[in-house]
Amino acid sequence: MRLTFLIFAFFIAIISSVPGQGIGGPGTIKDDGRFAASTKQLNQFFRRFNGEESVDGNIRFYPGDSLYQNPALRKGFLSILFDNQTSSISPQLKQEFISYVLSDTYPYFLNFQREGWYAEVDTEFFFKGKREKVTLIMKIQPERLGFEWVIDQVIFPPFKNLFNKPVGESKDFLHPLSHELGFMNLRRAFQDSKLPESFTANSYKPDYLSIFLYEMKQNNLRFDTVSGVKFHFFQIGGWYFEVNQFNRPGFNTGWLISNLVRLGPGDKETILKYIYDQD
Secondary structure, X not given: OHHHHHHHHXXXXXXXXXXXXXXXXXXXEOOOOHHHHOEOOHHHHHHHHHOOXXXXXXXXXXXXXXXXXOHHHHHHHHOOOEOOOOOOOOHHHHHXXXXXXXXXXXXXXXXXXXXXXXXXXXXXXXXXXXXXXXXXXXXXXXXXXXXXXXXXXXXOHHHHOOOOOOOHHHOOOOOOOHHHHOOOOHHHHHHHOOOHHHHOOOOOOOOHHHHHHHHHHOOOEEEEEEEEEEEEEOOOOOEEEEEEEEOOOOOXXXXXXEEEEEOOOOHHHHHXXXXXXXX
């Protein structure tokens, strides 16, 4: 009980520190509490979510340490890991999520090396001389003795209309007896038609990432810059949340949960489809 009280007292001391402490000696800045309150890196978001660092962020906790993944420590951290200024997450939903994560019987933790989280990276490229926005969906995968980020999907508006496959009566097709002609009528698909995708299977889906890489190899695409990053998490059973970086005055800043959804049947697949397709 005393340990719990000390942890919360430390949180209150940091979050409610009087601002404007000013600058100390040459080359030093006195922390007024904002720096400690801000979750400055995504790795720190993981550590705070799991309860693996001190409240001031100066000490890492490891298995065997008395405060490692301490529930009271985690509860204090989780309460400050939400965007409280611009998101529409209700206090009730936040509390339900925190209680679920801190379950006495089966607490949940984030794991950098486990699947179930994705980076959404907004970038800018020059495509055939024109600046274009490109979104890359990235994930972690094992690589030798470690892990690496890999591009799993690309969302590139100029590609969206490359394969507008017709449907219904407007769709060209190869006659079911084409085999009796030795498929000589393939000329219709490959020479006469401007929509060769009409002759593909119903299950056909364009591989935009391969097209993107091909255009890059042809020097038609040139990377310019990264304009934004956010992360999608499905590692907490039955929940989805989004993490964005907020650079603003005050204590509620850094990497914070900006969207939170309790998942019902099929919701995970729906959200993943939106993330990967964004149609």
